[in-house]
Amino acid sequence: MRLPHDSLAFQMLGAAAAVRGVHEGTALPQAIEDAAAQLRLDRVRDAATRGAVQDLAYRTVRQFGTTRALVTQLVTRPPGALVDSLLAVALALLLEGEQGEAEKPGRGGYSEFTVVDQAVSAAASEPKTAHARGLVNAVLRRFLRERKTLMQTVSQDEEARWNLPGWWLTQLRNAYPDQWQTLAESVNTRPPMTLRVNTSRISVAQYLTQLANAGMAGTAVGTQAVRLVRAFPVAQVPGFAEGDVSVQDAGAQLAAPLCEVSDGMRVLDACAAPGGKTGHLLELADIHVTAVETDAQRAARIHDNLARLGQNAEVIVGDASRPKDWWDGQQFDRILADVPCSASGIVRRHPDIRWLRRESDIGRLINEQRRIVSQLWPLLKPGGILVYVTCSIFPTEGEEQALWFGAQLPDAIRLQAPGQLLPGTKAPETASGDAAGEASLPSDHDGFYYARFQKRA
Structure with missing residues (x-):
């Protein structure tokens, strides 16, 4: 039986295939x-059908x-795999109806009869x-x-209640004993555009x-940041x-502002894609x-983005932890090390991350972060600044790493930085006791960690 592309049935089938892909380990x-x-x-x-499939898949995940x-x-x-995922898509729609969302105008709501x-x-x-x-x-x-x-019955199971793996919830409880429930709830909120x-x-x-x-409403939420009241396709x-x-969140x-760049500087953006x-x-x-950027396909996206902006950079496909393979020997004034991490701070935009990530990944990522920063540090000029960034809310990838860098990197002076930003909040107190730049921080953002180090001149 051939289904019309604009039918909910066809779109549910596509979403089920995508959800199955996530279950099998695909982003x-x-x-x-x-x-x-x-x-x-x-x-x-x-395009409309693809958009509907995407929306259903994201709702389900x-x-x-x-x-x-x-x-x-x-x-x-x-x-069976596909039937299991089709049931998940249908149940996700019925759950939204139960929560009072499915009948809201503009949210793509369907009656229970229609979903079944x-x-x-x-x-x-x-x-x-x-x-x-049947x-x-x-x-x-x-x-x-x-x-x-x-x-x-299912709410007795923590993974079902919070829609987070058990090990992830343990990380949140240990790191944020007074805030973990708020953080757990935040992962299923819809992020702003x-x-x-x-400028x-x-x-x-x-x-x-x-x-x-x-005809679009927006609000200034940062020095260069504007939050749209409603999301639109970028083409519009x-x-x-x-x-x-x-x-950009x-x-x-x-x-970029934390790098404090000025005309004529040589700047390294490590792990740069997209x-x-x-x-x-x-x-x-x-x-x-x-x-x-280590991935050639992702490196191509850097070229695409810069072309749209009318900007140019030297884009190198290479491993940031192996600078001997690509470095020309000239030191940099600034290094931005936006390192690979658990991505635990951006789950509301990428809901599949929590299901694809494994607890065993954290130790591997910590070692990779240390290796990258340690290898990049000699590339920094005396007096230069390295900015360490992760999109994580786990302290093992944030403050604990910054303390390790401060102890291990020769001639490193730790500078003021925002520290840990939790999703939807302003920065907490930094290690030095200052809310670094708190007045200028936006009120709704993803989770990030920032630390800065200057090489002693």
Whole structure:
């Protein structure tokens, strides 16, 4: 049975394929691309359908813990990979309805009858799942009948209640005994769409006027940051194609200014893809930037972003922890080390991270962070500044690392920096007791950690 591309059934089937990809270890953006290819969706002609598949997949992955627990309660035998994921997509929609969100205008709400009917149609349309259409119908109808009891049962399981792996919750409890529940709840909130205004071209006030003229509401939330009241596709954002603005979280916008660049400096942006911070550095001063990225495909995105901004940098495909393979021997005035990490601070934008990351990854990442910074330190001129950045909220990747660097790096002087930024909050007290730059920090941002070190002259 062929399903119309604009039907919920077709879109649920695509989302189920993407969700299955995450379950098998694929990052959600790639899993969505794989599902679109499998469904033969043209990027331009089927843009609306691709967008709907993406929305459904993201909704489901945000509630992965709850939906998986429900499927376990409702199905006595494993129903098969794709059927399992289709049930998860349908249950995620029904859960939103239970929470009062599904009927809100503009949120893509569907009645319970529609969700069940379309899930059954989706199952019936595929040879691999057609045998399970009766099962899908029975499971979803049972959920609707026994919802209260089922939700009480699965809520006893922490992973189902918080939609976070148990080890992740342990990390939060240990690090933030008074805030862990708020942080756990924050991962499933929808993040704001924040823009970085290129103030070398247009002021924030002028851009806010431009937004208003386009019928879009925005608020200044940082020196160059504007938060949109409602998210829009970037193609619709005024000035985006021309390079007047870039999409960048307000917390991430602190990195480039903390480098304190000035004209004529040589700056290294290590682990630079996709190039947001590279572009920001170049907007702040007339400098020479070397951007290093280990992945060739991600390095290509740096070129794309800089081309849109009308900027140039020396982009090198190389390993930041092996500078002997790419360094020309000339030291840098500034080094921005935005190192690989757990990405625990950006989960609300990337909900698959919590399910793809493993507790054993943390130790490996800590060692990699130390290796990168230790190898980059000799590349810094005396008097130069290195900025250490992670998009993590785990202290093992933040303050504990900064203390290790301060003890291990020769001639390192620790400078004032924001320290740990938690999602949606301003910076806490830094190690020195100062809320570094707190007055200028935005009020809603992702989780980041910042530390700065100067090499003694």
